[in-house]
Amino acid sequence: MAFDGIVTHAVAHELNETIAGGRITKVRQPTKQDMTLTIRAGRVNHTLLLSVNSQFARVHLTEDSYEQPAEPPMFCMMLRKHLDGAFLRRVEQAGMERMLTLVIDGRNDLGDPAEKHVHIEIMGKHANILLVDPSENRILDAIKHLPPSVNSFRTILPGQPYIGPPAQDKLNPLTVAKDDILRKLDANQGRIDRQLVHNFSGISPLVAGEITHRAGLGRIERTAETFLDMMQEIQAHTYNPCIAENDGKEYFSAVLLTRYGKDAADAESISRLLDKFYSGKAERDRVKQRAHDLERLLKNEWEKNERKITKLEETQKQAEATKEAQKYGELLTAHMHLIQQGMTEVEVMDYYDEESPYIKIALDEAKTPSENAQSYFSKYTKAKNSERYTAEQIEATKAESAYLERLLQQLDAASPEDVAEIREELEEEGYVKQKTAKKKRKKQKAPVLDAYESSEGIQLFVGKNNKQNEYLSMRYARQSDTWLHTKDIPGSHVLIRAEDFSEETLQEAAVLAAYFSKARESSSVPVDYTLIRHVRKPKGAKPGFVTYDNQKTIFVTPDSAEIQQLKNNTKKENETS
Template identity: 55%
Template sequence: MSFDGIVTRAVTHDLQQKLPTGRIVKIHQPFKTDLVITVRARGKNHTLFLSANPSFARFHLTNEKFDNPQEPPMFCMLLRKHLEGSFVEKVEQHGLERIVTFSIVGKNELGDVSKKTLIIELMGRHSNILFVNNDDNKIIDSIKHIPPSLSSYRTVLPGHEYKEPPYLDKLNPLEVSLEEVTRKLYFNQGKLDKQLLNTFSGLSPQIIQEMMKRAKLVNQETLPLAFMETLEPVKNHDYTPQIIGESESFSVINLTHKKGTVQTFSTVHEMLDRYFHGKADRDRVKQQANDLEKFLRNELNKNKKKIKKLEITLKDADKAQKQQRFGELLTAHMHLIKSGDNEIEVVDYYDPEQKAVTIPLEPRKSPAENAQLYFKRYHKLKNSVAVVQEQIVKTEEEIVYLEQVIQQVETASPRDIEEIREELSEEGYIKKRVQKKQKKKVDKPVLDHYVSAEGLDIYVGKNNKQNEYLTNRFARQSDTWLHTKDIPGSHVVIRGDQFSNETLLEAANLAAYFSKSRQSSQVPVDYTLVRHVKKPSGAKPGYVIYEQQNTLYVTPNENLVLELRNRKGTVKK
């Protein structure tokens, strides 16, 4: 993560061009630490995303769509009361720190001019969003409350005076000269990267690594020059937003020390949207569904162990014929058995070579009882074969179902997790959660909607409830249905019966991306008409069988998925 002071400067500079004089028309708080503010400026709506997420704190314009809670949180309602209808006056960054203020002008209940400030502080787990009254510099409220027991430096609670975070007296690297940089560094002490980090504000380890790389042979001449050269485009607001390599580092300037494919973007907002796509959601899902995933994996392991035991039992059942043979041989040679014998050696009449075979005996049982014992074992093993085979089939189906649900949890949104919990409750895996307040029942699951290059609608089910609704109720018989071949994944439907091979490949890419093989290449995807897809009677949710399918192979491409998602189109229902 490299949302440093330089990236903050790039985002702030762009917002300074777009938001001032813009009117705040909507405010939402989709998650506990996130705000979404719609600003109408210069005839266009701008969606501003502010996040105090401890792992993914950031702010930028976004094209992402968010699911809002049925009841907005108190902080959201407070902002709506004070800010909706107000105007953004200016956007400012504090030096090169990761602190940005949005100055907002509106009118209070009496019609008088009212000035407020919305402040976002990007400080890792200490990140916060604060709403401050300009007249007395008092905190009206904040997205996170910090009582005195948690911080001896400052209290962040309604009614308390706003106090800026400590800056540690660092220098603004954009305001120093070459000579000042040289004077501030002690080359004989070593650890120059830490010296740079502790002396200058807004610099991340990533930017410092770039300075060291450009300096090559680091000394008191080369490093200050590399320092000034690296920051020159930042001073001039000459940014090159990019994501680099498989590790997906992002930057607003060229990084020569990073290896890998460089993906450039026209704006810093597009870059951040792309980089953070799904990351915060997966983090939230991991927190919300940690217990659920652990339970599912335990159940999966139990069933895999059960399969092994059943297979051992089945192998033992194969010995049934041997038990029958011993019983019949004992019956034929009963006159040779003496009381108290532990075993008897007899000619095996069933062996083509008529070899002798030794049969163990129970000394306390009579010859007839020994024969009956073998016949009982034979019948028991014979009858168990059908039962064991049936249990193996059921356990294998259980494993397929659990693997499917685990895959759905891994790719789920926070909204999807509740549907998965509900399904597992209905199937008897977990107890139903007791809710204090009854939520409004949603009749239809919400499907993910994508639009192909030629304008056709493609729908994706992210869990079994959505899959069943999509395939069995929403889709038409003439629509095309797709699913990864023998791999847990989502149901995908192309709306309509007239489309090109390009649309088919795009839909197949979605099926591969939302499957267990997301990170694989050349993933097999089956496709057929919806009329050829059926759910067997009594089958678990989401399970279907299909016929008359064809198979194609695609490599999942997240960039294509985002392109299909963001493309505007007419939803045809």
């Protein structure tokens, strides 16, 4: 990935073309690192995402929706005070750096016009969003505070003067001439692409590699000409947003990555491309942050259960071996006349064996013959009871391990909203301590199911955690609905909300079941389907666990593009209605 100066330039141009002059109607902060501004421009509401996520820092228009916290953070409240109802005059980029400024026309407490600046610094782990009063060059607040003890060059605290990041003393690639480029490049000083990154602002290693690839091997003059050709396209705002893959890694850029075989743009705008590239990745990162402790807990519990099963199976083998004690007790009883107290062993005929061989049986010299026989009978009884107990424990522990494995799979496919339901379930099951003593609970709301729509317009529903699965299968479904689940693989419950449907709809529902399962990365995944009336929950079973019969099996291969299309079908239906 490369959110470089060129991508930033493309974003700034798109924002000026799309939302400049628009009115800010909503200011929200869904996470500690993300802000969204709803801006109404051209009679359309646009959502502008500002993210300072250390791995996914970015700015672009988005179509994704974000869950809002119950109480907005202080920085969000400060932005609302100064930006709510204000107008976005323009978006400025600092040279070709990864820094944007939203120039806002608002009003102060007295109702007089007051300009405010929102600086977005898109710089990896140093990314930040700052609200600044330009009349005094004073910081009003920032999403990340940096005291002098952390950063001696610039203090980022309310009331402090705004100082930009340290200058890198690089040339602006949009204003240089061919001679400027030639003076900075030296064929004898190593790789040309690294020299481009070192000398020109906004040029990432990805773009530098693309320039040298287009120039080919040869004279430095050819590299300079290729560089200028690309910069002329950028100056003319001729962008070709694309996503390319190489060695299992994905890259995006505002220019065509011909070195990776790209010959056409993948999106009509840079924001659509960034939305496509970051959407799932950023959500997975948010889930990882929220669910890190749960994932560690579940893995520890699962590993503990696996060790317990191993020990129980060893105990079971020992109990199996001790079953010989019954035979020894009966042989001693039959040969009691041969035994005297004080003997350490006795040789008797084993009439349980067809060949009736003589075997030696160990004795306790302190016990009478009768007590020795009784001792072997006691060992047998103990082994028999132990075998029954360990068998029950193994079955229960394996069931719990399967339950934990289902939860781990659900966390892997969970949205941030799903994590809260999984955490609540673990509290109810006693795996996680409740942080505070809960008051008398209000009537719980029904879980929100993940909705999709098949190609023929039939509703498909997916339960992405045990609470949703149980609600979908035991309460929401109608008797005539069709239920799907991966065969012998942890995964989601899927419902076809119709009595009559085509083979294509069945195939699409099966793809959903395979995709939201542990077999997401596999091919030819077996998916069982049956009418919901054949699905039952055993008494006392863990949440989300069911049994079913009268099923048929279909084999499908999960496809993320098909999943997105099924989700898009739902969005189109909502827009139409």
